[in-house]
Amino acid sequence: QSVLTQPPSVSGAPGQRVTISCTGSSSNIGAGYGVNWYQQLPGTAPKVLIHANNNRPSGVPDRFSASKSGTSASLAITGLQAEDEADYYCQSYDTSRMVFGGGTKLTVL
Amino acid sequence: QVQLVESGGGVVQPGRSLRLSCAAAGFTFSNYAMHWVRQAPGRGLEWVALILYDGSNKYYADSVKGRFTISRDNSKNTLYLQMNSLRAEDTAVYYCVRDFVVLWGQGTLVTVSS
Numbered sequence: 001q002s003v004l005t006q007p008p009s010v011s012g013a014p015g016q017r018v019t020i021s022c023t024g025s026s027s028n029i030g031a032g033y034g035v036n037w038y039q040q041l042p043g044t045a046p047k048v049l050i051h052a053n054n055n056r057p058s059g060v061p062d063r064f065s066a067s068k069s070g071t072s073a074s075l076a077i078t079g080l081q082a083e084d085e086a087d088y089y090c091q092s093y094d095t096s097r098m099v100f101g102g103g104t105k106l107t108v109l
Numbered sequence: 110q111v112q113l114v115e116s117g118g119g120v121v122q123p124g125r126s127l128r129l130s131c132a133a134a135g136f137t138f139s140n141y142a143m144h145w146v147r148q149a150p151g152r153g154l155e156w157v158a159l160i161l162y163d164g165s166n167k168y169y170a171d172s173v174k175g176r177f178t179i180s181r182d183n184s185k186n187t188l189y190l191q192m193n194s195l196r197a198e199d200t201a202v203y204y205c206v207r208d209f210v211v212l213w214g215q216g217t218l219v220t221v222s223s
Contacts, residue, residue: 002153036211038154045204045215046154052210089154091211096168098144098156098206 003028004090006101012080013109020104022073022090030071033093037066037075040087040103049088050075082108111135111212113205118217121195131188131205131214139163139183142208145190147201148216157203158190173199195221 005023012018022035029035034053038046048057050066053073066075073092077084085108090101117129131143145157158179159168167179178191188205202216 045213048211048213091154096159096166097170098146098159100154100156103153 002102003094003099004092004101006088006090006104008102009105009107011107011109014080014082016080017076017078018080018106019077020075020088020090020106022075022101024071024073024092024099026071028071028092028094028099029068029073031094035066035068035073036091037064037073038089038091039084040089046089077106080108084108113207113212113214115203115205115214115217118203118219120220120222122223123196123221125195126191126193127195127219129190129192129203129205129217129219131190133186133188133207136207136212138181138186143179143181143188144206144208145179145188146204146206146213147199148204149198149201152201155201159208160188192219195219197221 010018010020037050039049040046049060049064053068054066063078073090085106088104092099112134114132121127140162142161144159147155147157157170157173160179160181164181176194180189200221202218204216205214
């Protein structure tokens with residue numbers, strides 16, 4: 001049972017927009033801790049898509065954006081492409097530990 | 110180049126020990142808290158341990174408390190994870206992760222099997 005809650009799967013057609021939600025509580029996201037988002041392709045390490053709620057590292061396309069409100073956060077992907085098919089994880093903090101969502105599998109139809 | 114490189118994984122029998130290392134490069138290692146995070150085959154990400162920038166405080170997941178020890182040598186820019194009394198359920202890819210502006214290593218696989 002993950003501390004943060006994500007939908008197990010989402011899907012969309014090429015060119016469409018999809019969102020992935022991440023629900024926490026008052027002890028993690030709601031306590032003001034930042035939220036990071038990761039993309040993980042099979043057999044590879046997680047790649048940082050978004051850090052500190054809504055900041056994209058250099059090299060990450062602006063098709064990826066994120067927001068945070070209260071005890072929840074969300075990742076939006078616009079102009080969906082086949083190479084976006086992957087697992088996506090949200091991550092925040094709860095006192096002295098990292099907490100993660102269970103992951104969302106994005107399928108590009 | 111800013112990077113983290115893990116090593117030390119392998120196959121080990123239940124009850125035995127293993128030490129993982131994580132070499133940091135391209136940034137001031139001693140300025141950052143560091144984590145270990147693991148991922149069992151086909152599963153999600155699980156936080157394992159945290160050590161503050163100067164090693165003054167350490168925190169562990171309940172699943173590894175009393176068996177695993179996180180440490181660091183800032184003079185060598187290296188993070189460690191000493192894993193004792195290993196169990197089958199510890200089988201996973203272990204990642205070292207820089208805190209704050211997060212940075213992940215490529216991971217090292219630990220397989221606990223007889």
